Amino acid sequence: xxxxxxxxxxxxxxxxxxxxxxxxxxxxxxxxxxxxxxxxxxxxxxxxxxxxxxxxxxxxxxxxxxxxxxxxxxxxxxxxxxxxxxxxxxxxxxxxxxxxxxxxxxxxxxxxxxxxxxxxxxxxxxxxxxxxxxxxxxxxxxxxxxxxxxxxxxxxxxxxxxxxxxxxxxxxxxxxxxxxxxxxxxxxxxxxxxxxxxxxxxxxxxxxxxxxxxxxxxxxxxxxxxxxxx
Amino acid sequence: xxxxxxxxxxxxxxxxxxxxxxxxxxxxxxxxxxxxxxxxxxxxxxxxxxxxxxxxxxxxxxxxxxxxxxxxxxxxxxxxxxxxxxxxxxxxxxxxxxxxxxxxxxxxxxxxxxxxxxxxxxxxxxxxxxxxxxxxxxxxxxxxxxxxxxxxxxxxxxxxxxxxxxxxxxxxxxxxxxxxxxxxxxxxxxxxxxxxxxxxxxxxxxxxxxxxxxxxxxxxxxxxxxxxxx
DNA sequence: TACATTTGCGTATAATTAACGCAAACTCAA
DNA sequence: TTGAGTTTGCGTTAATTATACGCAAATGTA
Numbered sequence: 001x002x003x004x005x006x007x008x009x010x011x012x013x014x015x016x017x018x019x020x021x022x023x024x025x026x027x028x029x030x031x032x033x034x035x036x037x038x039x040x041x042x043x044x045x046x047x048x049x050x051x052x053x054x055x056x057x058x059x060x061x062x063x064x065x066x067x068x069x070x071x072x073x074x075x076x077x078x079x080x081x082x083x084x085x086x087x088x089x090x091x092x093x094x095x096x097x098x099x100x101x102x103x104x105x106x107x108x109x110x111x112x113x114x115x116x117x118x119x120x121x122x123x124x125x126x127x128x129x130x131x132x133x134x135x136x137x138x139x140x141x142x143x144x145x146x147x148x149x150x151x152x153x154x155x156x157x158x159x160x161x162x163x164x165x166x167x168x169x170x171x172x173x174x175x176x177x178x179x180x181x182x183x184x185x186x187x188x189x190x191x192x193x194x195x196x197x198x199x200x201x202x203x204x205x206x207x208x209x210x211x212x213x214x215x216x217x218x219x220x221x222x223x224x225x226x227x228x229x230x
Numbered sequence: 231x232x233x234x235x236x237x238x239x240x241x242x243x244x245x246x247x248x249x250x251x252x253x254x255x256x257x258x259x260x261x262x263x264x265x266x267x268x269x270x271x272x273x274x275x276x277x278x279x280x281x282x283x284x285x286x287x288x289x290x291x292x293x294x295x296x297x298x299x300x301x302x303x304x305x306x307x308x309x310x311x312x313x314x315x316x317x318x319x320x321x322x323x324x325x326x327x328x329x330x331x332x333x334x335x336x337x338x339x340x341x342x343x344x345x346x347x348x349x350x351x352x353x354x355x356x357x358x359x360x361x362x363x364x365x366x367x368x369x370x371x372x373x374x375x376x377x378x379x380x381x382x383x384x385x386x387x388x389x390x391x392x393x394x395x396x397x398x399x400x401x402x403x404x405x406x407x408x409x410x411x412x413x414x415x416x417x418x419x420x421x422x423x424x425x426x427x428x429x430x431x432x433x434x435x436x437x438x439x440x441x442x443x444x445x446x447x448x449x450x451x452x453x454x455x456x457x458x459x460x
Numbered sequence: 461t462a463c464a465t466t467t468g469c470g471t472a473t474a475a476t477t478a479a480c481g482c483a484a485a486c487t488c489a490a
Numbered sequence: 491t492t493g494a495g496t497t498t499g500c501g502t503t504a505a506t507t508a509t510a511c512g513c514a515a516a517t518g519t520a
Contacts, residue, residue: 006278009237009308009320048236048318052308076306076322078239078282088278090239090322092306161497179478181499202497203485228477391466409509411468432466433516460509467516477506485498490491 008089011055012043012129014074014136015066017100018153022118023170024100025133028063029113030126039117040126041133043091056094064114065106069152071096074136083128091127095136097152141171148189148225151210159197159205160184173229180227187225189215238319241285242273242359244304244366245296247330247346248383253400254330254346255363258293260356261342269347270356271363273321286324294344295336299382301326304366313358321357325366327382371401378419378455381440389427389435390414403459410457417455419445 015026027039042063046055053071060066071094077083078090105114117123119137124130144150150166151158160181168175184190190208197205215225245256257269272293276285283301290296301324307313308320335344347353349367354360374380380396381388390411398405414420420438427435445455 003278005238005275007239007276008235009239045235046237046308046320048233049311051311052306052320073305075303076282078276078322081279081281090276090282092308092320176479178480178500200487202487202495203499205498406510408469408511430518432464432518433468435467463520465517471512473510475508479504481501487496489494
């Protein structure tokens with residue numbers, strides 16, 4: 001006869017933001033006991049009557065107040081049965097994007113601190129969260145090349161140079177500015193606005209908007225977004 | 231105060247096989263009570279001291295005796311909290327490939343029947359297994375275009391026409407035989423053998439082997455497998 | 461020996477990608 | 491007011507890759 005199943009199920013969230021030409025991830029500081037402090041991904045146990053994605057939303061709302069522009073299941077971590085030393089916990093990880101340009105994260109509470117960390121300055125995290133984060137970064141990078149999720153990291157209206165920088169920074173690649181522009185424009189998924197950048201250096205730059213409706217329409221007709229680099 | 235978590239965790243497997251120019255999936259017949267019979271994906275509850283992927287292997291071994299050539303996590307289904315009407319069960323689904331050309335599935339036991347089903351002749355399955363299967367098919371299709379997993383569905387040594395038929399059948403697309411051959415050969419990931427097909431119609435065809443070592447080496451140097459169709 | 465069939469190699473053309481030139485439109489400082 | 495510095499926005503050309511075919515070679519069979 002089998003023993004009763006005694007496995008807990010949790011969700012963890014990797015929230016990415018892009019600001020100051022850098023990719024950031026949201027971490028919280030967990031306090032175990034008095035001196036034991038660890039930065040960790042936001043997350044927690046799933047409630048009995050709650051869907052997995054609702055659990056992620058709830059945990060994020062409890063710990064931060066970010067407004068997600070995109071969320072997707074990443075992977076379920078349950079092969080290392082001692083990833084949490086106290087109990088067996090299986091974690092379903094989700095990654096999400098926010099427009100970080102215009103965002104206040106929740107004020108610190110007694111229990112927790114919340115903070116953006118630059119992607120190349122991540123400390124040692126609790127549990128297997130460094131591994132989870134690596135997987136999220138790698139997924140973000142590849143998704144960026146075949147779906148237009150870069151726009152979910154930018155403000156509603158953005159400069160072409162912002163988009164270009166975002167791609168260069170996250171994918172860590174050089175890119176020909178002119179070919180990149182030509183390619184994206186050829187897709188016809190951007191809308192020009194009448195507005196111009198407030199930045200007062202060089203030739204004034206138009207602000208663009210991503211036309212999601214148009215993108216969906218094209219996609220239904222077999223269009224496939226793709227950004228490749230040398 | 232929170233109620234104790236009461237959620238079960240299961241794994242389910244989608245095992246694909248390719249034979250007679252068709253894509254097949256392995257299903258088992260589950261018996262609930264006397265008259266209630268349902269075809270379902272192989273799977274079951276995860277044991278306390280067992281990794282997720284071990285659980286899949288174990289369940290498959292208990293129910294079938296297939297030899298997997300590829301396995302990967304697909305998705306975790308836990309948003310519909312009533313997907314199993316008896317308890318809340320979250321299922322981590324894995325999909326796997328086998329060389330079905332030379333394979334005996336386990337003899338029926340009293341409890342269960344095991345059978346290959348052609349992908350376009352799937353009955354109504356237990357729980358949300360039709361949805362899970364759809365997701366697996368869609369993942370298989372897309373993965374086929376950017377990773378060389380087609381070879382995992384074929385025998386060690388195969389004809390070019392087999393590979394070509396596999397792609398046409400699974401992706402449901404026409405393809406120019408000559409361009410397909412040229413493209414695959416240009417990658418240098420196939421080895422010619424000295425052997426020829428036993429089929430006695432038309433010009434004798436060479437048998438080929440997939441050179442996985444060579445593929446891995448190329449991949450490390452930035453090579454990217456890709457098969458696109460018009 | 462002619463014919464049906466499938467394999468294996470080749471070539472011409474179209475489409476796409478990569479590499480780069482350069483003027484336009486602004487700010488700022490001399 | 492003018493020239494230097496900077497960034498944007500639009501082109502042009504060469505290289506590469508994809509697409510659409512043609513056709514002979516090698517078998518079995520009538």
